[in-house]
C-alpha cells in the first residue's frame with residue numbers, strides 16, 4: 001500500500017509537494033481551507049475584468065533548477081507565453097524627477113552613466129556586481145541530499161558569486177549604496193528611497209537585476225490564476241486528492257511522531273507523513289501548539305522583519321489606456337490613502353501587456369501601497385467597510401490626477417486589503433512574502449524538518465527570507481525528496 005502524505009495548504013508550495021508526491025507513488029491529499037487552490041498566487045474576476053494579485057515576475061522562466069520545477073509542475077509548457085519587460089519600473093519623485101529601472105544591465109548602465117556622469121566608475125562597479133551574480137546557480141537538491149561532486153562543481157562555477165556573498169551577504173542596500181558613494185544627488189535620492197529605506201539585503205537587490213538581465217524572471221500571460229490552475233490540474237490528473245473548504249486546526253503528534261491532522265469540524269485524517277505548506281507561524285504556534293521550536297525558528301519569528309502588507313486597489317476601465325512601462329512607482333511620502341500615510345509611495349500597474357486581463361478595448365490598472373498591519377488588526381466590521389470606501393475615493397482621486405478624465409471611465413473598483421489576504425490564506429500579519437530578506441537573514445533559511453519531530457516537513461515561503469513563488473515551488477519538491485530519502489526510494493520527476 002502506498003504511504004499517505006497529507007499536505008496542509010493548496011498554495012504553490014502545497015501544489016508542488018502534491019505533484020511530486022504523486023510522481024513518486026505516494027497517496028497524496030491536499031487540505032485547503034479556501035474554496036480555490038493557489039493561495040496568494042491568485043486573481044479574481046469582476047464584470048469581465050480580471051484583477052491579478054500576485055504574478056509580476058517569476059524567477060526561472062528561462063533556465064535553471066526553478067525552470068525545471070515550473071516545467072515539471074506544468075506552470076510552464078509550450079503554450080505559455082512569457083513576457084520580458086524592457087523596463088522594470090519608472091519612478092517619479094515628489095518634485096517631478098524621473099528615474100528608470102531597466103531590466104537589461106547594459107542598457108541600464110548606459111542610462112545611469114548619462115543620468116550621473118560623475119558616478120561612472122561607481123555605476124560600472126554596481127553593474128559589474130550584477131553581472132557577476134548571474135553565476136549564481138540555485139541548488140536543485142536540498143541540503144543534506146546534494147551529491148558531493150555536484151556541490152563541488154557548482155561551488156567552482158559559482159566562485160565569482162561566492163565573493164559577492166562574502167562581500168555583501170550581510171550588508172543592507174543602504175550600506176551598499178553608502179559604500180559605493182554616489183556623488184549625484186538624484187541617484188542617491190532614488191536608490192535610497194527605493195531600496196535603502198529599510199534593511200533590505202544588498203545581495204537580493206543585486207541578484208534581482210541579474211535574473212532580469214538573463215531574461216529568467218518573466219511574466220506569464222494569463223497571470224497568477226491560470227498558473228495555479230495548471231498546477232492544480234497536473235496534481236489532479238496524477239490522481240492527487242483535494243479537500244477544499246476544510247481548515248486544519250491541529251497536527252496530531254504521538255511520542256514526537258506526526259500521525260495526521262484534525263480539521264475545524266473535528267474530523268481526524270491519518271497520515272504517514274504530514275507536510276505543512278500553510279502559513280509558517282500558524283503551523284508552528286497553533287497547529288503544533290508552539291511545542292516544537294528550534295533556536296532558529298524562535299529567533300526568526302521573534303526578530304526577523306516582515307514584509308509590510310499591501311492594499312491593492314484594482315480598476316476596470318472601459319477604454320484603452322496606453323502606457324510605455326508596466327509599472328510606475330510614485331515616491332510620494334505622507335500621502336493619505338484612507339488611514340494609511342504612505343511611507344514608500346504607491347505603484348500603478350497597467351496590464352496593457354496581458355490581453356487576458358480586460359475585455360477588448362478596455363484596461364485594468366492596479367494601484368498598490370504598503371499599509372502596516374497595526375492599522376488593520378483590530379478593525380471592526382463597520383470601520384473596515386468605511387475604510388474600504390475611503391480608500392476607494394482616495395485612490396480614484398490619485399488616478400484622476402495621473403490620468404485626467406479617467407474617473408468617468410472607471411467601470412469597476414475593487415479594494416483588497418491586508419485583511420483580505422489574511423482571511424483567505426491565513427498569512428501571518430498579512431506579510432505576503434514572509435520574512436523580509438535583510439542583512440541579518442539572507443543567508444539563513446529555516447529547516448523544513450523540525451528537530452525532535454518525525455514524519456513532518458514544512459514547505460512554503462516562510463522557510464526562505466524573501467519568499468516568493470520559486471522558493472514555494474522548490475520547498476514543496478524538497479519536502480518530497482526528503483520523504484523519498486526517509487523511505488529509501490529514489491526520487492523521480494517524471
Ligand SMILES: Cc1cc2nc3c(=O)[nH]c(=O)nc-3n(C[C@H](O)[C@H](O)[C@H](O)COP(=O)(O)OP(=O)(O)OC[C@H]3O[C@@H](n4cnc5c(N)ncnc54)[C@H](O)[C@@H]3O)c2cc1C
Nearest residue numbers: 009011012013033039040056057248278432460461468469
Ligand atoms: C501582491 C503580491 C505580489 C506578489 N508578486 C510576486 C511575484 O511577482 N513573484 C513572486 O515570485 N512572488 C510574488 N508574490 C509572493 C507569492 O505570491 C508568495 O510568496 C507565494 O504565493 C507563497 O506561496 P506559499 O504556497 O508558500 O503560501 P500561500 O500562497 O500563502 O499558501 C498557503 C495556503 O495554505 C492555506 N492554508 C493556510 N492555513 C490553512 C489551514 N489551517 N488549513 C488548510 N489550509 C490552510 C491557504 O489558504 C493557502 O492556500 C506576491 C504576493 C503578493 C500578495
